[in-house]
Amino acid sequence: MKESFPDNISFFAQGWHPLPYWAKFFCALGYWTAIHNRTHKYRVSISAPVRDYAATFIVLGLTVGSIRFDSMSVHFETLCSLEYGTPLFYMDKLKRKKARFAGTEEHPVFNELAIKIRLESKESGGLTEYIARNRAHLVSVTEQDFTLPGNQKGYSIDANLDLISIFFGLDDPMSFISNSSYDSLIVGTLTTISEELKNTRFLVERGNVRTEGTLVDLVRPRCLIGEIGFHTDIISSTSSSGSIKSGFDPASVVVIDGANAFLRTNMDYSDHSQIVIFDRSERKYQDAITLINQEYLLGNFEKPNLDVIKPTKIPSGVLFSITTEQRGVYSGAAETY
The missing domain is CATH 2.30.30 (SH3 type barrels.)
Structure with missing residues:
Protein backbone atom coordinates (compact mmCIF):
# COMPACT_ATOMS: atom_id res chain seq x y z
CA MET A 1 0.00 0.00 0.00
CA LYS A 2 1.24 3.49 -0.87
CA GLU A 3 1.14 5.91 2.06
CA SER A 4 0.14 8.99 0.07
CA PHE A 5 -3.33 9.92 -1.09
CA PRO A 6 -3.94 9.80 -4.86
CA ASP A 7 -2.47 12.59 -6.99
CA ASN A 8 -5.84 14.06 -7.94
CA ILE A 9 -9.39 13.61 -6.65
CA SER A 10 -12.34 15.32 -8.36
CA PHE A 11 -16.07 15.25 -7.67
CA PHE A 12 -18.96 15.51 -10.10
CA ALA A 13 -21.53 18.32 -9.79
CA GLN A 14 -22.63 19.46 -13.26
CA GLY A 15 -19.09 18.71 -14.39
CA TRP A 16 -15.87 17.58 -12.70
CA HIS A 17 -14.33 19.83 -10.03
CA PRO A 18 -11.18 19.46 -7.91
CA LEU A 19 -11.78 18.28 -4.37
CA PRO A 20 -11.95 21.42 -2.18
CA TYR A 21 -9.27 22.05 0.40
CA TRP A 22 -11.61 21.61 3.38
CA ALA A 23 -12.38 18.05 2.23
CA LYS A 24 -8.65 17.26 2.01
CA PHE A 25 -8.22 18.73 5.50
CA PHE A 26 -10.87 16.43 6.97
CA CYS A 27 -9.25 13.45 5.22
CA ALA A 28 -5.90 14.43 6.74
CA LEU A 29 -7.46 14.81 10.19
CA GLY A 30 -8.97 11.32 9.99
CA TYR A 31 -5.68 9.88 8.77
CA TRP A 32 -3.73 11.57 11.59
CA THR A 33 -6.14 10.23 14.22
CA ALA A 34 -5.96 6.69 12.85
CA ILE A 35 -2.17 6.44 12.87
CA HIS A 36 -1.87 7.83 16.43
CA ASN A 37 -4.87 6.01 17.86
CA ARG A 38 -3.14 2.78 18.87
CA THR A 39 -1.24 4.23 21.81
CA HIS A 40 -3.40 7.21 22.77
CA LYS A 41 -7.09 7.96 23.01
CA TYR A 42 -8.12 11.24 21.41
CA ARG A 43 -11.10 13.50 21.27
CA VAL A 44 -10.98 15.83 18.30
CA SER A 45 -13.76 18.42 18.52
CA ILE A 46 -14.54 20.35 15.34
CA SER A 47 -16.72 23.44 15.03
CA ALA A 48 -17.64 24.37 11.45
CA PRO A 49 -20.13 26.70 9.73
CA VAL A 50 -21.74 23.58 8.19
CA ARG A 51 -20.89 19.92 8.61
CA ASP A 52 -22.00 18.49 5.25
CA TYR A 53 -19.58 15.76 4.13
CA ALA A 54 -17.23 16.41 7.07
CA ALA A 55 -17.90 13.02 8.69
CA THR A 56 -17.64 11.13 5.41
CA PHE A 57 -14.26 12.59 4.47
CA ILE A 58 -12.95 12.08 8.00
CA VAL A 59 -13.94 8.41 7.76
CA LEU A 60 -12.18 8.18 4.40
CA GLY A 61 -8.99 9.41 6.09
CA LEU A 62 -9.53 6.98 8.96
CA THR A 63 -9.81 4.12 6.49
CA VAL A 64 -6.54 5.05 4.80
CA GLY A 65 -4.76 5.35 8.14
CA SER A 66 -6.26 2.19 9.62
CA ILE A 67 -5.60 -0.32 6.86
CA ARG A 68 -3.63 -3.04 8.59
CA PHE A 69 -3.44 -6.29 6.73
CA ASP A 70 -2.29 -9.24 8.78
CA SER A 71 1.17 -10.47 7.99
CA ILE A 157 -19.75 -9.32 -3.85
CA ASP A 158 -20.22 -5.78 -5.10
CA ALA A 159 -16.84 -4.05 -5.09
CA ASN A 160 -15.14 -1.44 -7.26
CA LEU A 161 -11.74 -3.12 -7.39
CA ASP A 162 -10.24 -0.59 -9.81
CA LEU A 163 -11.08 2.32 -7.51
CA ILE A 164 -9.82 0.48 -4.42
CA SER A 165 -6.57 -0.39 -6.18
CA ILE A 166 -5.89 3.15 -7.41
CA PHE A 167 -7.02 5.03 -4.30
CA PHE A 168 -5.16 2.91 -1.76
CA GLY A 169 -2.28 2.06 -4.09
CA LEU A 170 -2.87 -1.68 -3.73
CA ASP A 171 -1.52 -4.21 -6.19
CA ASP A 172 -4.09 -6.70 -4.93
CA PRO A 173 -7.36 -4.93 -4.03
CA MET A 174 -8.86 -8.24 -2.93
CA SER A 175 -6.69 -7.93 0.19
CA PHE A 176 -8.89 -4.98 1.16
CA ILE A 177 -12.15 -6.79 0.38
CA SER A 178 -11.21 -10.04 2.07
CA ASN A 179 -10.34 -8.34 5.39
CA SER A 180 -13.36 -6.99 7.27
CA SER A 181 -12.64 -4.72 10.24
CA TYR A 182 -14.25 -1.90 12.17
CA ASP A 183 -11.72 0.85 11.45
CA SER A 184 -14.34 3.40 12.44
CA LEU A 185 -17.98 3.97 13.29
CA ILE A 186 -20.15 6.92 12.30
CA VAL A 187 -22.85 7.98 14.78
CA GLY A 188 -25.38 10.38 13.30
CA THR A 189 -28.31 10.59 10.91
CA LEU A 190 -28.28 7.39 8.87
CA THR A 191 -30.13 8.73 5.82
CA THR A 192 -28.03 11.89 5.47
CA ILE A 193 -24.67 10.16 5.81
CA SER A 194 -25.73 7.31 3.53
CA GLU A 195 -26.73 9.79 0.82
CA GLU A 196 -23.37 11.56 1.05
CA LEU A 197 -21.56 8.26 0.68
CA LYS A 198 -23.70 6.95 -2.19
CA ASN A 199 -24.75 9.91 -4.29
CA THR A 200 -21.57 11.82 -5.16
CA ARG A 201 -19.26 10.41 -7.80
CA PHE A 202 -15.51 10.88 -7.58
CA LEU A 203 -12.74 10.65 -10.14
CA VAL A 204 -9.44 9.41 -8.73
CA GLU A 205 -6.06 9.63 -10.46
CA ARG A 206 -2.75 8.10 -9.46
CA GLY A 207 0.05 8.50 -11.97
CA ASN A 208 -1.47 7.97 -15.41
CA VAL A 209 -4.31 5.75 -14.17
CA ARG A 210 -7.79 7.04 -13.35
CA THR A 211 -11.19 5.63 -12.45
CA GLU A 212 -14.55 6.65 -10.96
CA GLY A 213 -16.63 5.57 -7.99
CA THR A 214 -18.29 6.67 -4.75
CA LEU A 215 -17.19 6.89 -1.14
CA VAL A 216 -19.19 3.72 -0.42
CA ASP A 217 -16.68 1.86 -2.59
CA LEU A 218 -13.82 3.04 -0.38
CA VAL A 219 -15.10 3.16 3.21
CA ARG A 220 -17.53 0.22 2.74
CA PRO A 221 -20.07 0.74 5.56
CA ARG A 222 -21.48 -2.52 6.84
CA CYS A 223 -25.09 -1.32 6.71
CA LEU A 224 -24.77 -0.54 2.98
CA ILE A 225 -22.50 -3.27 1.60
CA GLY A 226 -23.15 -6.20 3.94
CA GLU A 227 -20.94 -8.53 5.93
CA ILE A 228 -18.08 -8.93 3.46
CA GLY A 229 -15.19 -6.49 3.37
CA PHE A 230 -16.74 -3.77 5.52
CA HIS A 231 -14.46 -1.16 7.14
CA THR A 232 -16.93 1.09 8.93
CA ASP A 233 -20.60 1.31 9.83
CA ILE A 234 -23.25 3.95 10.41
CA ILE A 235 -25.45 3.89 13.48
CA SER A 236 -28.24 6.26 14.46
CA SER A 237 -27.62 8.41 17.51
CA THR A 238 -30.86 6.99 18.96
CA SER A 239 -29.46 3.45 18.88
CA SER A 240 -27.62 1.81 21.73
CA SER A 241 -23.89 1.16 21.40
CA GLY A 242 -24.77 -2.43 22.24
CA SER A 243 -26.35 -2.80 18.80
CA ILE A 244 -22.86 -2.84 17.24
CA LYS A 245 -21.87 -6.36 16.34
CA SER A 246 -18.70 -8.12 17.42
CA GLY A 247 -15.38 -6.86 16.10
CA PHE A 248 -15.73 -3.25 17.24
CA ASP A 249 -12.76 -2.91 19.56
CA PRO A 250 -11.54 0.06 21.65
CA ALA A 251 -8.94 0.92 19.01
CA SER A 252 -11.70 1.77 16.52
CA VAL A 253 -12.44 5.49 16.13
CA VAL A 254 -15.96 6.85 16.57
CA VAL A 255 -17.04 9.81 14.44
CA ILE A 256 -19.97 11.61 16.08
CA ASP A 257 -21.82 13.82 13.62
CA GLY A 258 -23.69 16.68 15.28
CA ALA A 259 -24.45 18.13 18.70
CA ASN A 260 -27.54 15.99 19.28
CA ALA A 261 -25.62 12.82 18.51
CA PHE A 262 -22.79 13.89 20.83
CA LEU A 263 -25.06 14.71 23.76
CA ARG A 264 -26.87 11.39 23.40
CA THR A 265 -23.97 9.02 22.82
CA ASN A 266 -20.55 10.37 23.81
CA MET A 267 -20.48 8.40 27.08
CA ASP A 268 -21.41 5.21 25.20
CA TYR A 269 -18.09 5.45 23.37
CA SER A 270 -15.89 6.82 26.15
CA ASP A 271 -13.36 4.01 25.64
CA HIS A 272 -12.78 5.05 22.03
CA SER A 273 -11.06 7.92 20.31
CA GLN A 274 -13.75 10.33 19.14
CA ILE A 275 -13.94 12.87 16.35
CA VAL A 276 -16.92 15.12 17.05
CA ILE A 277 -18.29 17.50 14.41
CA PHE A 278 -20.49 20.46 15.32
CA ASP A 279 -22.42 22.82 13.09
CA ARG A 280 -22.58 26.26 14.74
CA SER A 281 -26.18 26.70 13.56
CA GLU A 282 -27.36 23.64 15.54
CA ARG A 283 -29.86 24.29 18.32
CA LYS A 284 -27.88 22.14 20.78
CA TYR A 285 -24.49 23.51 19.73
CA GLN A 286 -23.83 25.55 22.87
CA ASP A 287 -24.94 22.70 25.16
CA ALA A 288 -22.44 20.38 23.48
CA ILE A 289 -19.59 22.89 23.69
CA THR A 290 -20.35 23.49 27.37
CA LEU A 291 -20.15 19.75 28.08
CA ILE A 292 -16.82 19.45 26.27
CA ASN A 293 -15.41 22.38 28.24
CA GLN A 294 -16.62 20.89 31.52
CA GLU A 295 -15.01 17.54 30.74
CA TYR A 296 -11.77 19.30 29.88
CA LEU A 297 -11.73 21.20 33.17
CA LEU A 298 -12.39 17.99 35.12
CA GLY A 299 -9.69 15.99 33.36
CA ASN A 300 -5.93 16.12 33.04
CA PHE A 301 -4.84 15.56 29.47
CA GLU A 302 -1.51 15.07 27.81
CA LYS A 303 -0.14 17.64 25.40
CA PRO A 304 -0.83 15.93 22.07
CA ASN A 305 1.92 15.34 19.54
CA LEU A 306 0.61 17.30 16.59
CA ASP A 307 3.71 17.15 14.41
CA VAL A 308 1.85 15.31 11.65
CA ILE A 309 -1.03 17.75 11.37
CA LYS A 310 0.62 21.06 12.31
CA PRO A 311 1.81 21.81 8.76
CA THR A 312 -1.78 21.42 7.56
CA LYS A 313 -3.57 24.71 7.05
CA ILE A 314 -6.87 24.89 8.91
CA PRO A 315 -9.75 25.89 6.60
CA SER A 316 -11.35 29.27 7.14
CA GLY A 317 -14.21 29.15 9.64
CA VAL A 318 -13.16 25.81 11.14
CA LEU A 319 -12.19 25.63 14.82
CA PHE A 320 -11.02 22.49 16.56
CA SER A 321 -9.51 21.23 19.78
CA ILE A 322 -7.66 18.01 20.53
CA THR A 323 -7.40 16.32 23.90
CA THR A 324 -5.53 13.10 24.47
CA GLU A 325 -4.69 10.58 27.13
CA GLN A 326 -2.41 7.58 26.97
CA ARG A 327 -4.42 4.39 26.85
CA GLY A 328 -4.75 3.08 30.39
CA VAL A 329 -3.44 6.37 31.89
CA TYR A 330 -5.60 9.44 32.55
CA SER A 331 -3.30 12.46 32.50
CA GLY A 332 -2.12 15.44 30.43
CA ALA A 333 -3.31 18.61 28.57
CA ALA A 334 -4.99 19.83 25.38
CA GLU A 335 -4.54 22.17 22.44
CA THR A 336 -7.17 24.30 20.71
CA TYR A 337 -7.09 25.90 17.24
Missing part, protein backbone atom coordinates in the same frame (compact mmCIF):
# COMPACT_ATOMS: atom_id res chain seq x y z
CA MET A 72 0.72 -12.91 5.12
CA SER A 73 3.18 -15.35 6.65
CA VAL A 74 1.51 -15.29 10.07
CA HIS A 75 -1.93 -15.77 8.53
CA PHE A 76 -0.66 -18.61 6.36
CA GLU A 77 0.89 -20.38 9.35
CA THR A 78 -2.36 -19.97 11.27
CA LEU A 79 -4.29 -21.58 8.43
CA CYS A 80 -1.79 -24.43 8.24
CA SER A 81 -2.40 -25.25 11.91
CA LEU A 82 -6.18 -25.61 11.57
CA GLU A 83 -7.97 -28.84 12.31
CA TYR A 84 -9.01 -30.88 9.31
CA GLY A 85 -12.51 -29.90 8.21
CA THR A 86 -12.48 -26.39 9.74
CA PRO A 87 -15.11 -24.25 7.95
CA LEU A 88 -13.65 -21.46 5.81
CA PHE A 89 -14.63 -18.75 3.40
CA TYR A 90 -12.68 -18.42 0.17
CA MET A 91 -12.70 -15.29 -1.99
CA ASP A 92 -12.70 -16.42 -5.62
CA LYS A 93 -12.50 -13.16 -7.56
CA LEU A 94 -15.74 -11.40 -6.54
CA LYS A 95 -17.41 -14.55 -5.26
CA ARG A 96 -17.33 -15.71 -1.66
CA LYS A 97 -17.41 -19.49 -1.48
CA LYS A 98 -17.78 -21.95 1.36
CA ALA A 99 -14.83 -24.25 1.96
CA ARG A 100 -13.34 -26.75 4.38
CA PHE A 101 -9.71 -27.05 5.41
CA ALA A 102 -8.23 -30.21 3.89
CA GLY A 103 -4.68 -30.14 5.17
CA THR A 104 -1.38 -29.02 3.66
CA GLU A 105 0.60 -30.34 0.71
CA GLU A 106 3.28 -29.24 -1.67
CA HIS A 107 1.79 -27.00 -4.32
CA PRO A 108 1.63 -28.96 -7.60
CA VAL A 109 2.91 -26.00 -9.63
CA PHE A 110 5.02 -23.74 -7.43
CA ASN A 111 6.93 -26.39 -5.47
CA GLU A 112 6.15 -24.84 -2.09
CA LEU A 113 3.93 -25.65 0.87
CA ALA A 114 0.27 -24.82 0.28
CA ILE A 115 -2.97 -25.33 2.12
CA LYS A 116 -5.69 -27.42 0.54
CA ILE A 117 -9.31 -26.37 0.72
CA ARG A 118 -12.27 -28.45 -0.35
CA LEU A 119 -14.98 -26.52 -2.19
CA GLU A 120 -17.52 -29.23 -2.98
CA SER A 121 -18.95 -32.24 -1.21
CA LYS A 122 -17.22 -35.59 -1.54
CA GLU A 123 -20.32 -36.95 -3.23
CA SER A 124 -19.80 -34.40 -6.02
CA GLY A 125 -16.14 -35.20 -6.44
CA GLY A 126 -14.72 -33.16 -3.56
CA LEU A 127 -13.25 -30.35 -5.69
CA THR A 128 -10.14 -28.98 -3.97
CA GLU A 129 -7.88 -25.99 -4.53
CA TYR A 130 -4.32 -25.27 -3.46
CA ILE A 131 -3.69 -21.91 -1.79
CA ALA A 132 -0.08 -20.74 -1.73
CA ARG A 133 1.30 -18.38 0.90
CA ASN A 134 0.89 -15.28 -1.27
CA ARG A 135 -2.85 -15.98 -1.65
CA ALA A 136 -3.55 -16.76 1.99
CA HIS A 137 -5.47 -13.50 2.47
CA LEU A 138 -8.23 -14.95 0.28
CA VAL A 139 -9.04 -17.55 2.94
CA SER A 140 -10.62 -16.78 6.30
CA VAL A 141 -11.92 -18.89 9.16
CA THR A 142 -15.62 -18.67 9.96
CA GLU A 143 -17.66 -19.78 12.95
CA GLN A 144 -20.52 -20.71 10.64
CA ASP A 145 -21.15 -24.40 10.19
CA PHE A 146 -22.36 -25.62 6.83
CA THR A 147 -22.46 -28.51 4.42
CA LEU A 148 -20.49 -28.04 1.23
CA PRO A 149 -22.71 -27.86 -1.86
CA GLY A 150 -22.39 -30.11 -4.86
CA ASN A 151 -21.91 -27.35 -7.41
CA GLN A 152 -20.96 -24.08 -5.78
CA LYS A 153 -21.48 -20.76 -7.54
CA GLY A 154 -20.62 -18.57 -4.56
CA TYR A 155 -22.04 -15.36 -3.13
CA SER A 156 -21.51 -12.33 -5.38
